[in-house]
Amino acid sequence: MLGRSVVCVGLSGVCLALFLVGSSTQSKAGACEPSIAVEPMSAGLAHLSISASCIPLRRVRFRYDTVELVRKLDEQGRIEINFDCFLGDKVPLTVTFQDGPSVPVQLRTLDLDRITMVAVVWKGTVNLDLHAFEYAAKLSDENHVWAGAPSSRWQAEERKRHDGRGHGFVSYASDGSSEGDQIEVYTFVHEPNQNSGAVTLALDYESRSSHPGDQDTCGTGLYADLEYKAFVWHQDGKVSRSRGAFAPSECNRPVGEIARYNSKALPQLFFTR
Amino acid sequence: MPLRPVLKFAACLALGAAFAAGTKPAGAGEVTLVLRAGGLTMMGELLQSNQGSYVIKSDKFGVVSVEAAKFECSGPTCPKPPASTVGIHGSNTIGAQLMPNMIERFADREGYSVEKIVDTDPEAVQYKLYTNGGKAAGLIDLQSHGSNTAPAGLQKGKAQVGMMSRPIKPEEVKAIADSGTKLATHVFALDGVAVFVSPQNPVKALSLDEIAKMFAGAIKDWSEVGGTPGKIKLYARDAKSGTFDTFDHLVLKPKNLKISAEAQRFESSPDLSDETARDPNGIGFAGFAYIRNAKALAISSECGIVSPPQVFSVKTEEYPLSRRLYLQTSAALPELGTKLISFALSDSAQETVSGSGFVNQRIEMQSFDQQSNRLAPALTVPDKEFNFAAMRELVNGLKNAQRLSVTFRFAKNSSTLDEKARADIPRLANFLKSNAGKYTEVLLAGFTDSTGTFEANRTTALARATAFKGALVAEGVPEAQIVVKSYGSLLPAGCNATEAGKDKNRRVEVWVKE
Incomplete structure (x- = not known):
């Protein structure tokens, strides 16, 4: 999925918790006092408001356990991010400014006990798409949730109210163009009274399946056996981690639908009776 | 997570049809390396085959090194698969989610990290296991193309574990035995x-x-x-x-x-x-x-x-379409596989069984009231041997008791327990011993199908329950705690009109009273 952004610029609002970070730094831009505010949000999100006016347009690295995301400050040296706490909010986040300090941040979120979050992380300038087929959804159905079908936590809540079943949304959605790790996150908001149903999670190696002749992703190409990691935050506070890789594939071989959306690549969500 | 190229030779090699063209049959001593994903075949002399790579000298490509896991090697000088490679082939019912969950749970317990390799074949997944130090600990090749593919995999040596959602057939057992492979059968789940x-x-x-x-x-x-x-x-x-x-x-x-x-x-x-x-x-x-x-x-x-x-x-195996899920293991199972299967059959794995949507073998209980829906059919089904006095005795005997989910079944006209029942005896004995003092009475209720007279059936049922009592006592359950009852063909669990129904009716139920 191309052209997606995880950065929300200009988001206003009063932070419930504000952590002013008073690091005295020496950078090319002069002494700076970067500030990072954390606002807890629903659906396992933490809103980060970052301001470092002395170092505009510099990179900011977000280190969360083994995952490193890289984003860029705007012209005013600010960035707003809805951060998916897919490892929970106890795992520290370290924000490192280019030509600036490293700042530990305590994440805060509201309701990790009512969600399951699945994050797929990979490296490389290729695109993977995480697809959630909720309740036997077909590709064209509303309950097929992925980065190409815009969704939000509000839409997930609305669908939940409508049919009495949990639903989810895709928040982070990398297209392979970011620096650092690429990441996609699907967050499922549970309906407490639900006792049946299944959500099929599938991974599409989009760069390869859409462009079977792409020499980087097939045959002996650099990303022919692309590795990925999957993290699952469970309602009970447990985190499971897994690693996977795509087997190399012959170049120019078209990929069928079943093979394209590989449900064996990821854990599945199902609710027992 | 470093990125690594698949093949360690020059990336400018052309792929696809060009690789198939111009190849010649391998001569004596030559090997053929086929990219598992397809599109690449190399023939030549295998110079080296260690440290996870093949080094091959071919007329077409010269000397190249390739990652061994990605290639199928055939030819006389190909290395034998490492002992820690376990092939698990067969049932899609087991292989789609139960076995993957079991492998990951097992790896977690053993301290292995797992890398899952997904292919364009959605029913084939490889699991690479690594130690904490990053050393390769083994490879599990999971293929879930159906129960019928399990015997073939075992026979050809491609699999050391066969997943089957049906009993193995005598002709399949014979074919595997003829290939020199010894099998052991395990009930994995219900x-x-x-x-x-x-x-x-x-x-x-x-x-x-x-x-x-x-x-x-x-x-x-x-x-x-x-x-x-x-x-x-x-x-x-x-x-x-x-x-x-x-x-x-x-x-x-x-x-x-x-x-x-x-x-x-x-x-x-x-x-x-x-x-x-x-x-x-x-x-x-x-x-x-x-x-x-x-x-x-x-x-x-x-x-x-x-x-x-x-x-x-x-x-209780009384649902008309209930069945057992089996693992068939060959004697050639390497240590890694032995440990995996041992874990999969253990009490510790039962949560993974139920967590995967299957029915585990842990003992559960239901009250007489919860079981009372069985009474109506028992009263309405015409049975020339129906005995009201015995039915009254049954209700009085069980109404304050709770039924355990283990039920022991027998062959026709026999007091010999089947394979699951033999495994369930120690399971039941452990359950009773771990609840020592809680239950004042363990009631073994013998039943039969409706073939024969009511009194003859009661005699048969009594013999079964008594034999079963002996087995429990041998496992350390106090004899004084056990009461044996015989109810003949009363309270059928299945229809006596069919063989499958009769099979369900030849049983000993276990009830407990506090």
């Missing part, structure tokens, strides 16, 4: 074949007769079974499937029927279930774990016993 429809379909229950006729194409419209008019669409597993084999054996064959050619067949149980759930006129079947988004139907039998698909009735 399951039921659920018959399901879309949640939009108003039908809630069907008889086995109706289900058989629907899948044979003799009943074509939902209005014929009380549903909303509409042409019935059939969804079924493919012919390699043990689930289909079970359905065929328990539903179609007793009626001398065959599945309709119009049925849409699936290799994957989850795909079949989701397709059925989407289709308001669809009906399908798969293991309990794959009801997913569909609506499971209760099944009524000819003698009026209605069985909703419930965990307890699968544990």
